[in-house]
Amino acid sequence: MMQQHFKAWMSWLFPTFLGIFVFILIWSGVSTATEGKIPTPFVTWDAAVNLFSDPFYDNGPNDMGIGWNIMYSLGRVALGFSLAALVGIPLGFWIGRSLFASRSFNPIISLLRPVSPLAWLPLGLLIFNSTHLAAIWVIFISSIWPMIINTAVGVSRVPQDYMNVAKVLRLNEWQILTKIMLPAVLPYLLTGVRLAIGVAWLVIVAAEMLTGGIGIGFWVWDEWNNLNVPHILVAIIVIGLIGLMLEAGLVWLAQRFSYGE
Amino acid sequence: MNLDKFVSLENVDKTFHTKSGDFTALKDVNISIKQGEFVSIIGHSGCGKSTVLNIIAGLYGPSEGVALCADKEIAGPGPERAVVFQNHSLLPWLTVYENVMLAVNSVFANSKSKAEKDEWVKHNLKLVHMDHAMHKRPNEISGGMKQRVGIARALSMQPKVLLMDEPFGALDALTRAHLQDELMKICAAINTTVVMVTHDVDEAVLLSDKIVMMTNGPAATVGEVLSVNLDRPRNRLALANDAEYLRCRQAVLTFLYDKHRKEH
Numbered sequence: 001m002m003q004q005h006f007k008a009w010m011s012w013l014f015p016t017f018l019g020i021f022v023f024i025l026i027w028s029g030v031s032t033a034t035e036g037k038i039p040t041p042f043v044t045w046d047a048a049v050n051l052f053s054d055p056f057y058d059n060g061p062n063d064m065g066i067g068w069n070i071m072y073s074l075g076r077v078a079l080g081f082s083l084a085a086l087v088g089i090p091l092g093f094w095i096g097r098s099l100f101a102s103r104s105f106n107p108i109i110s111l112l113r114p115v116s117p118l119a120w121l122p123l124g125l126l127i128f129n130s131t132h133l134a135a136i137w138v139i140f141i142s143s144i145w146p147m148i149i150n151t152a153v154g155v156s157r158v159p160q161d162y163m164n165v166a167k168v169l170r171l172n173e174w175q176i177l178t179k180i181m182l183p184a185v186l187p188y189l190l191t192g193v194r195l196a197i198g199v200a201w202l203v204i205v206a207a208e209m210l211t212g213g214i215g216i217g218f219w220v221w222d223e224w225n226n227l228n229v230p231h232i233l234v235a236i237i238v239i240g241l242i243g244l245m246l247e248a249g250l251v252w253l254a255q256r257f258s259y260g261e
Numbered sequence: 262m263n264l265d266k267f268v269s270l271e272n273v274d275k276t277f278h279t280k281s282g283d284f285t286a287l288k289d290v291n292i293s294i295k296q297g298e299f300v301s302i303i304g305h306s307g308c309g310k311s312t313v314l315n316i317i318a319g320l321y322g323p324s325e326g327v328a329l330c331a332d333k334e335i336a337g338p339g340p341e342r343a344v345v346f347q348n349h350s351l352l353p354w355l356t357v358y359e360n361v362m363l364a365v366n367s368v369f370a371n372s373k374s375k376a377e378k379d380e381w382v383k384h385n386l387k388l389v390h391m392d393h394a395m396h397k398r399p400n401e402i403s404g405g406m407k408q409r410v411g412i413a414r415a416l417s418m419q420p421k422v423l424l425m426d427e428p429f430g431a432l433d434a435l436t437r438a439h440l441q442d443e444l445m446k447i448c449a450a451i452n453t454t455v456v457m458v459t460h461d462v463d464e465a466v467l468l469s470d471k472i473v474m475m476t477n478g479p480a481a482t483v484g485e486v487l488s489v490n491l492d493r494p495r496n497r498l499a500l501a502n503d504a505e506y507l508r509c510r511q512a513v514l515t516f517l518y519d520k521h522r523k524e525h
């Protein structure tokens with residue numbers, strides 16, 4: 001019994017560590033080949049330890065710890081993302097329930113959805129006159145599509161049987177929404193949210209490089225100007241880890257709200 | 262009130278407007294059901310049994326003719342004509358208790374106190390022997406149990422008519438027999454009017470006072486109506502050699518497999 005447990009664990013642990021080990025090996029190789037232009041894993045590790053020993057120092061707006069930069073980026077994502085949810089989810093419900101709405105919105109959505117998120121940045125700068133708001137605007141516009149589309153699909157797939165139950169019980173609109181539609185749509189909605197937050201986190205780094213200010217994206221750009229390559233590598237790994245955690249958190253949430261037949 | 266025509270369909274046609282044109286499923290259907298009667302609708306699959314039931318439920322309106330219940334035209338679905346759906350249709354995010362409570366809350370919103378509602382939900386779950394699994398979700402109970410809960414939910418609405426669309430169709434033979442026996446007990450206890458769709462000849466004869474046999478579609482209609490003159494309570498073992506039981510069984514089989522055989 002114990003041994004089996006150990007075996008199962010090893011069959012997971014071993015390949016994982018092997019993967020990381022090979023990755024670090026290749027990284028070291030690249031580092032040697034570039035004569036240290038790409039810093040070694042050890043140098044990067046030292047830089048990370050250094051950075052995270054005091055992540056929240058504050059020497060004025062141009063020199064803040066990496067922790068602050070991450071918090072600012074997450075803040076922008078949270079804001080743009082929440083606004084997108086606030087607009088996108090009700091819109092998705094409407095499109096899913098009404099053929100009229102679906103016919104009027106679908107062409108526009110199909111046209112605008114494939115546009116690269118950063119193409120919206122100039123418009124944001126123009127309208128809001130603020131780089132900070134423009135970055136939030138880009139997050140809003142890039143994360144709204146998956147939320148609208150997945151919510152609408154979820155609504156249109158609410159089984160007719162459930163709607164028949166609602167009719168026989170003569171549930172009112174509010175009860176239909178809270179007792180039937182919302183729970184039935186929730187798994188789809190969470191898929192939309194997960195896709196949206198993935199996009200948002202991808203986009204914020206790029207947007208901040210362009211808008212400047214405090215944020216992990218501009219931080220990377222700043223370190224590039226300082227030619228501090230170890231910091232750039234640390235940032236890449238940190239961005240990856242945060243993306244991973246956002247994703248994992250939402251997968252966990254989605255599992256909590258998925259119902260068997 | 263006309264008790265002999267508690268529920269009735271009069272010259273009902275039903276045409277569906279589909280993408281590939283109009284499809285007349287029912288043509289000139291006449292059915293009348295007495296108060297307290299147990300009526301089965303039997304016919305080959307696709308003939309329009311569910312359509313008839315859905316018209317009585319008010320989920321579909323007839324294209325021609327009228328559907329009446331208690332002398333009033335059926336204008337839409339409502340709890341006085343509760344439906345037990347073929348695939349149970351319990352809401353998977355609610356527990357067994359909550360599923361029934363949803364119905365009770367909606368039907369007795371103002372006429373029962375909170376404690377009375379709770380009492381009534383539990384009473385109906387007890388009736389179908391599901392009170393032990395009150396706090397389970399539908400995916401944690403068997404198919405037969407789900408169907409019991411579906412019945413409890415329908416009964417909890419205190420319907421004038423209980424409508425059932427192949428309620429035991431998806432169950433294994435043993436579970437089905439068990440639930441049929443229990444349904445007979447429940448019906449004897451509350452003396453409600455029942456309309457049940459089935460394609461199982463034995464089920465129809467065992468449970469019904471009257472069997473409505475439908476011809477094959479399209480433009481299906483009522484072919485024959487058979488009265489089952491068997492005393493209640495009925496016992497499936499004792500009936501196996503009963504002359505009336507065998508006569509009815511034979512009549513339905515002849516209708517389905519001789520007069521209205523389905524080719525394919």
Ligand SMILES: Nc1ncnc2c1ncn2[C@@H]1O[C@H](COP(=O)(O)OP(=O)(O)O)[C@@H](O)[C@H]1O
Nearest residue numbers: 277279286305306307308309310311312313478
């Ligand atoms: N909503 C609908 N739209 C179009 N055709 C339908 C609809 N409901 C049923 N039908 C058609 O009507 C006929 C009878 O269906 P139904 O009443 O479900 O049969 P049964 O319950 O006897 O198997 C079938 O041919 C079916 O395809």
Ligand SMILES: [Mg+2]
Nearest residue numbers: 310311312426
């Ligand atoms: Mg059917």
